[in-house]
Amino acid sequence: MNKEQEICNHALGLFAHYGYRKTTIEDVADAMGMTKSNIYFYFKNKQDLYEKTVAGALSGWRDSVAEAVAAEQDVVEKFRVMAYRSFEYLRAHSDLRTILEKDPGIFTLTPSEDRFREVNMGAMEILKSIIEQGIKENRFHRVDVQHVTEFLFSVYIMFLIRAYVKSEGSTVATMYEEGVELAVRGLRK
Amino acid sequence: MNKEQEICNHALGLFAHYGYRKTTIEDVADAMGMTKSNIYFYFKNKQDLYEKTVAGALSGWRDSVAEAVAAEQDVVEKFRVMAYRSFEYLRAHSDLRTILEKDPGIFTLTPSEDRFREVNMGAMEILKSIIEQGIKENRFHRVDVQHVTEFLFSVYIMFLIRAYVKSEGSTVATMYEEGVELAVRGLRK
Amino acid sequence: MNKEQEICNHALGLFAHYGYRKTTIEDVADAMGMTKSNIYFYFKNKQDLYEKTVAGALSGWRDSVAEAVAAEQDVVEKFRVMAYRSFEYLRAHSDLRTILEKDPGIFTLTPSEDRFREVNMGAMEILKSIIEQGIKENRFHRVDVQHVTEFLFSVYIMFLIRAYVKSEGSTVATMYEEGVELAVRGLRK
Amino acid sequence: MNKEQEICNHALGLFAHYGYRKTTIEDVADAMGMTKSNIYFYFKNKQDLYEKTVAGALSGWRDSVAEAVAAEQDVVEKFRVMAYRSFEYLRAHSDLRTILEKDPGIFTLTPSEDRFREVNMGAMEILKSIIEQGIKENRFHRVDVQHVTEFLFSVYIMFLIRAYVKSEGSTVATMYEEGVELAVRGLRK
DNA sequence: AATGAATGAGGCTTCATTCAT
């Protein structure tokens, strides 16, 4: 179907493997069995291709998490599920993971330069609304929502990404679990 | 005096600001007030310049930490000092920090591809000998030294680096302090 | 039509005149009225351009000889015609001649490093099949075909090429004629 | 002793192995255990170094031949000895041989561009005086001395050089012997 | 005699991008 998306899917793997600079438009075209110039029919330029590719991958991640969260009622469970689904998703999608490793700027939340604000904001929104709900239900400490959200979001992203650098599987999973429980304890009354 | 070092110092800032790819040999030469070709008198090629630049910066970091650690007797204090000096050093040396952010591969400790093994190993050695001393003096749990060292090193590096991505100063510092205390509690009997 | 060939034709003259090293891709591009980079659309790199250029020229030579040989029935005539057409062709194509002079490695028949084995083998095949036919028809001595072929080929190539170094026309032609007759007498029963 | 000569000796091997273009001044300096710049104390530039190196090697060749010729009385023997000593010398000095193969221009006897006229003329002089002596003693045909000399010189040079390209030792030697006898018969009454 | 340091010119190659078809 949507060829634009198809291109992004192929590009994702290449960007993950070779990085932005070393991935050429021709690489992408070759992978698609089309020509360089034809890529320009679908995307304005290389930057555009990259951003749409990454944005698409981030959306998939966020949607997967949002869906899992929506299925839970209890706010603590929501928090746990959010954390686990995130972890699980990245484990399964190594291309996205690699890109996140290689381009740390993706999560630079400084408003002025965030190329993926839209998606990132969406992800943070999930976390934020969980915290808000927890506070409203009087199950979480009355923390500064915005700051705590940003803090947790940044720790959690960095943890997720870096977790895989060394990664022997079980160790990482355990490490992650403990981190999550720590956060839960820190929040819960 | 040592012009090689002088070049590295200038290069550090440029690599930090523009990244490896966008920094040209000419940029470095201009910054030094010399010609492109003269850079090649001191370095084999761009890669060589980059690696020596980074290695130099990492050495400075490691030495600063080593020195601080050596000045302490108590093993718990050594651990704390190591953590704080590391933090402090990176805070003060934003070029190194930025490079570390931009090139996460610098800390990929997989033996096969680590371009800075020598320096990294030196840094890990500091941590390792503290843990060993703590165990010998019966003040630390009898943990698996190698594994724990690698684990702590990797967490600590990722933390240090990522801490600055958002960074509003006080928040980060507090966050870091708590992390350190956590580790101390985890180790101490 | 075939622009690749067109480029080779221009390149041949330049390589002949300036030699491999001194001929720049830009020279070739200029001669074609196109840009440097466009040359790279047709050839992988300078080496590739050179090799295809030389191979093309050698093929032209070989084909011209093969055609002349095929038109004769008598095996002795075939041999003579082969020799004279070769001579004639080189006389008329001074670019190829010059390149052959400048790059003696073109005829280094050591299997391991011959860049033009395919073409060279084709040329030797012509000679070889003449000798074989001569022996089968009982008009040539029963010599060791492979060795004699290689020997004659190497003498003949060296003669052809070097003949032109001094070359005052008539002298060379006479010299050549005598050499040919010598070979004929040596082979013929 | 003479360091200039020492440099030439080292340069000879390098020029033979890598060719003029690919041999850098630094290669030569390294081989001598000195620095690039110091080479310029002894030679005007790379071209100068090359020419003096080749000229030196050619002189050695010519002197060796001249010496052998001088030791003979009989003019036919002189001719034979000249040929054999030449062959022998080149067989033993593969560097010179290789340079002669790689730079055919060395024997381009066109007065206008011969960079080694002096040496070449010296070599031809040996041959010429033998022929003159043979004629005076009425043992050689009364040929056109200048032309015959040039012709024989050029054939003989080309033969010597190319003989080694394929070369399986005995074959080459036999081939050469026969060629020499042919020339002798051609000259002798 | 010798060196370290510097330079300039030149050449190869890559690649994003455009354009006519």
Place this chain on the structure above:
DNA sequence: TATGAATGAAGCCTCATTCAT
């Protein structure tokens, strides 16, 4: 939609050569 062909800008690197010491 899709392609082949073309371009320009940019960057890396080599090397002969020079100069001050």
